[in-house]
Amino acid sequence: MIQRTRILGLAALAAAGAALFAAGAGRPGAAPQTAGEAAPQAAGEAAPQAAGKGDGTEAKPAAGTVRIYSAERKGYVGVGRVRKSDEEGKEELTPEQYIVTRKGGTEPAFTGKYWDSHEAGIYKCVACGTDLFDSRTKFDSGTGWPSFYRPIAPENVDTRSDSTLGMIRDEVRCSCCGAHLGHVFDDGPKPTGLRYCINSAALRFAEEKE
Numbered sequence: 118m119i120q121r122t123r124i125l126g127l128a129a130l131a132a133a134g135a136a137l138f139a140a141g142a143g144r145p146g147a148a149p150q151t152a153g154e155a156a157p158q159a160a161g162e163a164a165p166q167a168a169g170k171g172d173g174t175e176a177k178p179a180a181g182t183v184r185i186y187s188a189e190r191k192g193y194v195g196v197g198r199v200r201k202s203d204e205e206g207k208e209e210l211t212p213e214q215y216i217v218t219r220k221g222g223t224e225p226a227f228t229g230k231y232w233d234s235h236e237a238g239i240y241k242c243v244a245c246g247t248d249l250f251d252s253r254t255k256f257d258s259g260t261g262w263p264s265f266y267r268p269i270a271p272e273n274v275d276t277r278s279d280s281t282l283g284m285i286r287d288e289v290r291c292s293c294c295g296a297h298l299g300h301v302f303d304d305g306p307k308p309t310g311l312r313y314c315i316n317s318a319a320l321r322f323a324e325e326k327e
C-alpha cells in the first residue's frame with residue numbers, strides 16, 4: 118500500500134515535470150528539486166502511518182500533519198496524520214470499535230464502557246491515541262453516552278455536518294486519524310452550551326497519574 122502510493126506519487130511528479138518541459142515553462146532545475154524534497158518525506162516519519170489516501174477529510178494547510186494539543190506535554194505538538202487501511206483497522210480494533218470509528222456507527226445507549234465513568238483522566242482516540250476529552254469536562258447528560266461540554270482542544274477534533282438517518286447533525290471526528298467519535302449538539306451545559314455525545318467504543322481512558 119505504502120509502496121504503491123509512493124510509486125504513484127513519484128510517477129505523478131515525473132509526469133508533472135514532463136508536462137512542464139513539454140509546455141516549455143519548466144526550468145531545468147525545477148523537476149529534480151521537487152522530487153528531492155518529496156522523497157525523504159515519503160520515506161521518513163510518514164511511512165508507518167500513511168497508508169491509503171484517506172477518507173475525504175478536508176485538507177488542512179500542511180497535508181499529512183496536524184497540530185494538536187497533548188495533555189502529556191501540556192502544549193501543542195505537530196503529528197503526522199494517521200491513515201490506516203481497512204484491514205489494519207479490523208485487526209487492531211474490536212468489531213464494535215471498528216463499526217463505530219470506521220463506519221460511523223453508534224453504540225446502544227447505556228451499554229458503553231464510559232457513560233457512567235467519573236475517574237479523573239484523559240479520554241483518547243481508541244484508534245490512534247490522540248487526546249480528545251478531559252474528564253473535567255464530562256457531565257451526566259442522562260443519554261447513556263459519555264458526554265463532554267468541550268474537547269480537550271478545538272484542534273483535536275474535526276466537526277462536520279452529517280445528514281444521515283434523516284437528521285442534520287454535526288459529526289465529531291478525531292482530527293488525527295479521522296475516526297468517527299460521535300456528534301455535537303447545542304443543548305449542553307455551561308460554559309459552552311455544547312454537548313459532545315461520544316461513543317465509548319471510540320475512546321480509551323487514561324487515568325490521571327498525578
Ligand SMILES: [Zn+2]
Nearest residue numbers: 242245291294
Ligand atoms: Zn484518532
